[in-house]
Amino acid sequence: MSVRTISVVMNGVTGRMGYRQHLVRSVLAINEQGGVTLSDGGRVVLRPILVGRSEAKLADLAARHDIADYTTDLDAALEQADVYFDAQVTQARVKSVLKAIEAGKHVYAEKPTAETVQEAVALAEAAKAKGIKNGVVQDKLFLPGLLKLKRLIDGGFFGRILSVRGEFGYWVFEGDWQSAQRPSWNYRAADGGGIILDMFPHWHYVLENLFGQVESVYAKAVTHIPTRVDEQGRTYEATADDAAYGIFELSGGIIAQINSSWAVRVNRDELVEFQVDGTHGSAVAGLRNCRVQSRATTPKPVWNPDLPVTARFRDDWQEVPDNADFDNGFKTQWELFVRHVVEDAPFPYDFASGARGVRLAELGLRSSAEGRRIAVEEL
Template sequence: MKHTIGIIMNGVTGRMGTNQHLIRSIVAIREQGGVQLANGDVIMPDPILVGRNEEKLKTLADKYNIERWSTDLDACLANQEDPIYFDAQTTVRRADSIKKAIAAGKHIYCEKPTASNLEESLELAKLAREAGVKNGVVQDKLFLPGLLKLKRLIDSGFFGEILSVRMEFGYWVFEGDWQECQRPSWNYRKEDGGGMVVDMFAHWRYVLDNLFGNVKAVSCYATTHIPKRVDEQGNEYTCTADDAAYGTFELEGGIIAQVNSSWAVRVDRDDLLTIQVDGTEGSAVAGLRDCKTQHRVNTPKAVWNPDIENPHDFTAQWEKVPANQEFDNAFKIQWEKFLKHVVADEAFPWDLLEGAKGTQLSDLGLKSSKERCWIDVPELKI
């Protein structure tokens, strides 16, 4: 049996919405013949692209053989044939549209942060629960090959007692004067929903919570290293949002996580994101796709001696974790899980309340930076 399900996709003309959610997820699912359920049934997504730019919508629809597009969100929400609403707009626009979609009885799937502040994020979670609609938030990094390999190590007990986590993330984003900026200018304006803490702490919350233990406290220093940039029209503007954040997190079980995030750092590491986990029995370093380990019995004896040339090739002393499986696109994997959740009621734990936890950590991180102090992270309930 084939289950055709209409999806209102709002905001897919943006970089992430186009590449990850439209092309590499929904279009890819359609091209593979849909999502197969355990009973042999197939879910086939039928998207309608929604946005403000008619030309961009038409171009995308024509290019990827999508029959429907619209600039009228209200009319789309009124169509009972489209039970799912997806939102990849900028953060400042997301909450109002999701509220409308919930009121229209739509199941909700959206990017994070789910809203600009914790109060609004919790309101969305509460509204969805009261309306009885299914809901989910994109938490794509959990499905990256490197993190899946890391999760395999954790589940096997490889680390023994996990002691600490160290994450390094970011790269140099050009200022836009002598080379074009590779991220949208709104990312660097607080009034438009930009900022490293708002953008990335939502990611770090679900990574830390799901892999290592719930975040119990945060200490953060956020700053703006590059004070002026040049926008897409060639105009210089003042950066009002932080472009780097240096955070320390206390997790359940006494694990300490240190997370550096920066758009003003040049990369000298294996990947744009690296996660080093140190435990009593072994250590691992994971990137977006790869993961390497060093077990207790294979740990060389390093001795500090600045008077001689370093005798160790430290990077050669790690062993690569094999794939042992084929890895699909992380966004596509979670889309398939959400479609199964809607159609077949399969479990999907990454709901709007989980999304609110990311907003909570962003808010507390900014508060910690402003007040220069540690702040406890209370349990969220609705």
């Protein structure tokens, strides 16, 4: 069968996510396996063209991974490209993506696609007008734990779903006595930081694809840690939210509650967990694992604060088997997007979907500022 090569401009790969998940674990991993397999048995390999602001950093990455092409000139890179990928900081994304769309390149981008819903919609409209394929990263849909959860939903395990409760987060060190695990711009509003803008687009596509349309949001954004220390050892004011507490009403009467925090210490099995309760059963899904309790095996606790609890409630849950080999979620979505570009395979995770995620973030911030529930209208 034939092997085809397409060129991919990768802008922002000197950052942690762009490098680790998109370059190493997706694009280079795809090439190591021989490319993306198409429906006719042919294969597509990817020629990465690294783009960024620091030529020295790009040269180091290129040498480390034997990549021939790198440049600080986006215009020159686009002239050689079939696809443009953007993993820059959110603030820089819109200008570069619009340039790629104008050049007629298919575009794949990290989320959020923009800082405002107006900009996100403009990207979706520009891509549609130009007739180019477009997609936004929605990696959590491809986590093993959520794939198992989707399998339970499709199999009717829950009966009527009543509620979803999500817990996400971990303690991000302030940067003084231990270095922070996240870059300092995440905590400055002027630089596009904030956990709502970062995480609500994630929660939107998880809720939308697994449970139903989001019809309203009530959120409280908080900056728990008011000062932090940046990469140069300088103390700065944290002006963006580092925690958010949200209630989302979904179609079908489902209520979702999701807490997101970079100021919480983990007392759960995984960094993110979703509990889904239904009339016929419940499940708790994390990054990799998923546990269930059916209606028939639900115990009958009795509230009695005068006696010590002897039951081990977690022992009453059962692990959902893998029943499949789960690949890296970022790599899986890259393969789907390549097939979308090359053979027009379905890809529902487009810029319009990304704009709906940005809209939820924008409404969440507005809800917090105004202290009220806000309906989510159609774009």
